Amino acid sequence: METGTQSNDTVLTFGELLLRICPDASGKWLESSSLPVYVGGAELNVATALALWNVKTKYFTAMPDNGLSAQIINYVAERGIDTSAIHKGAGRQGLFYLTSGADMKHDAVIYDRAGSAFAELKPGVIDWDKVLTGVSWFHFSAICPALTEQTADLCEEVLIAASKRNITISIDLNYRAKLWQYGKEPEQIMPRLVKYCNMVMGNVWAAESLLGIPVSPQLTDIDTKENYLAEALSSSKKIMERFPACRTVANTFRFDHEGGIKYYTTLYQEGEFYNSHEYITNKVIDKVGSGDCFMAGLIYCYGLKLELWTALNFATAAAFDKLSVKGDATQSTVEKITKAINNAN
Template sequence: METGTQSNDTVLTFGELLLRICPDASGNWLESSSLPVYVGGAELNVATALALWNVKTKYFTAMPDNSLSEQIINYVAERGIDTSAIHKGAGRQGLFYLTSGADMKHDAVIYDRAGSAFAELKPGVIDWDQVLTGVSWFHFSAICPALTQQTADLCEEVLIAASKRNITISIDLNYRAKLWKYGKEPEQIMPRLVKYCNMVMGNVWAAESLLGIPVSPQLTDSDTKENYLAEALSSSKKIMERFPACRTVANTFRFDDKGGIKYYTALYQDGQLYNSADYTADTVIDKVGSGDCFMAGLIYGYQEKMEPLATLSFATAAAFEKLFIKGDATQSTVDEITKAIKNDN
């Protein structure tokens, strides 16, 4: 039996379910008439990890009202996630294509999300009091408000409802430049959403792009862990000063080098910066969902009332292990992740 939360508190994740379609770079899929497909989306990846770790988890998204959606919803439910809040409406299923080859650096992302059921969902449609009943933690990402102004307004609507219920709110500062195409800069949208958040996760460059928190121009000239952690501390303090509701800021640092990877993280809380050990690997299998797994690890740690450093260590090991798992969500158990934790920080 996996160790998990024994409370009745539910974590609700909010965001668009996406199908990831993976043609190979050489075009063999055309000859085989076959394309690998993975069910994902940042917030669903978080929910999938938490459910695997025995945390009571609920997922909100909007999907078209058709038989394909029913198959996908059943697939999600089979993973132990409460799908009762999923809204069926007008529009299509959101997709993205990730072309993969031997060299992971040459992956190409193509989004196909315009007119999706999630993007078409308007404020004023969902009874958030019903959706949020029994929820103690609400999580979303910066990918949602990147879609359209309407979706940004929808995010604000649910954040207001969650805030009124004193629900803990977290955000992953996922920055996707290819999505911000509706005439607004991220800094015009994101601050009004982040002001409701109690936990902010991302990296110093995303904080700059989305919130206008400047990164030191000299940072990459002094390529050391010490300097990157100092930048994380500075960025975290500025986020907390600007957004008083924020109590915790987490930063990830992932550096790709000749197909290999170096990874470590930091967490700032109660005036103290914690940092993880260094994790390195010569090759990785699938980078998709690693950040989502880190976010899930943070939520897991706080739900389990773990100490900040223990929470960070668990989340970091979970994220690193995901790099060696094909698909969008982790398959690693709590025990497997705990055994993978490095303590030489």
């Protein structure tokens, strides 16, 4: 697989830029007066990977109009991402704290995003026709509508605009229970957004929590790969039946395994169901951004119009490789990921 700019069309990712602050679990950061900080956010992680892989990429977010934002925007631009769509408005910079080495799904994550510039951005402010000019693919995640109902309305506004332009739309069904705090259940919000999506990526448990697609009660009782694959196929079919615009469903499975991680994925499209090579590692550097890297891998391969099996293999290898990369976004080239695929086979 060769790196190359796929076309003059642009992938636009939409979401809140976050600073990830990483105190160590022992509290030594208090003595050293030092905290590691990473620039990220799910959608920016996708954009960073795509830009590294020579895909023309633009990023939309809202940030406060100050010198810190200017530094961060310059940092993003230096990674080859078009920052011209970033909106500067009222509010503050979104943050989250994650204890070093911990998993975002567990108690070590603390969100500090209330009143951020992104959360404060209202529908009717942005000229989406201008932002979407030249865009062929639009990507966002379920983290955005989890912030506020206003942000969910903002998501719907841009999705309508993208849909009218026949732009391919993808969503990562990231489920963050701690963020859904504004009085609405995810099932009351997410279906009206997912109905515009052509590609849905996530896992069977997120599909249940966000879309109400039920998971078999016996799933974890029969703890086998075959059982999880069957559940992924069933969930994928139900998503497509419920959301006619959806043409592709991808699922990731990441399990703790003997002190490390076991990882594999699935892809369902046009009645065909694929499952990836299974990867296992006992050495995990950073779990953050692995799913974002998987999503970027799919977008990259679909832009090249590669076969589904090839796309799934590349995206899975990219996601697994990210577990060994410090920071929120991958730093691995297409060549490195392709080599990992060859070694696995």
